[in-house]
Amino acid sequence: MLFLKNKAKTLDIADYTVILPSICVGNAAQLACDLLIASKKLQRIGSLFHPCLIPVYGPSAYQHEPEERVASCELYTSVEDKLLVIQFRAPLIARHTNDFQKQLVELLQPARRVIILSGSFGFERRIMEDSPWAYRASDNFKEAHAAQLGNASLVKWKEHTGEHIFGGGNALQLFKAFDQLKVPVMLLFRYLLEGDNSTDASLIVRELNELCEDFLQLRNGGDGKFKLTVPKSWNLLFGNEVTELLF
Template sequence: MLLLKDGSDSINLEGFTAIVPSIGVGNAGQLACDLIISTLQLKRIGNIWHPALIPIAGPSAFQHDSQNKAASCEVYIDESKKLLAIQLRSPLISKHLDDFHTNLVNLFQKCSRVIILTSSFGYEKHTIEASPFEYIANNVFKQNHADRLGELKWTEFSGEVVHGGGNAVKLYKALDASNVPALLLFKYVLEGDNSMDASQLVKQLDELMEQELKISTVNGLKLTVPVSWKLLYGNEVGDLIF
């Protein structure tokens, strides 16, 4: 499943934090990963291939990574921060999803924690005054990060299904079954321009991972927008059609 640029088929992720988006409403999780990869200039070390992934290819999404073509599932890393980011760029084929999750769990087995980013339909948020962010964490994650979660005072999700969240809950349950420290963080969003939702997801993640990301400053977030966002909704309409 793992296709690394150096020709190897495995990687030592002991002590790493892995960030994985789920394809959900508004693509907020994917956009948040775009911001993390671009801002921290994570190095692309290879791709993930699996029958669950629809194959695609395109120009690089990042200015700092201009020599690499975009693919269905990309692997980025910062070894000094012990940070790994997976970026998904195609839908997942449901009949192969369980095996895909099994392979991801095996890849993340030695990680110190796995964080899944996704989103949910805004109309599923029934308490207007409540935070637009909610999370699910397994017992291993809670034990390792009890103090930090207490400081953040995030709202813990009490439901069973994150509507519009794609495969996030299934992946979380697969990680939990293997006792991999896992957190699912999501935001209630509406379809449209979800770049702000992605920025807010990154801000929440930065508060949790303040030692690793260090994106926030006293003046707010310092985010680098990927070059691919210039055409987030396609090319501009040409003047010649009028």
């Protein structure tokens, strides 16, 4: 399942924070991970292969690594920040999902903490005045981050207690699998709609930074402004332009 560029057989993430997107409505979580990888200039260290992953292969998605190639599931890290971001570029094949999920959770079990990003259909937010943000956190995650989760600025997050996240992919199943193995884990998602979700992606990263600014460090130290880098792959986010030869 694991293929690392340095040919190592194991993934050393004992002190790492792992950010993991769920393939969700509008691909908002994947787009958020794109912004993290491009903004932090994370380095690709390898790939994951499994029958669950539809094979894809293509050119680099990021301007800071122009010679790299991308596949269905890529691993990007920052050694300095002890950060690992996993990126999916293809949907999952349903009949193999359970086995893939089991192997993925076992692979990431040594991590210090895991943060799952996702989205849910906007019409599932039954009360319009409610927050567009919801989260789920394991008890050990809440204990480790009591100050951040109790911060007044995060009151807008609503704690999710249901058994479903409609449009959220396998986010809730992943959360429960990590929690069962006692891995500190949090699931953060936003209610949104299909379409151009690049704005939602940037909002997800901004919210995540409020909790995890200690290792994301996406603010400029001089002026304090929030800085994101848009990856070059977004130039064709909705495909090529229509050729004039059609008219």
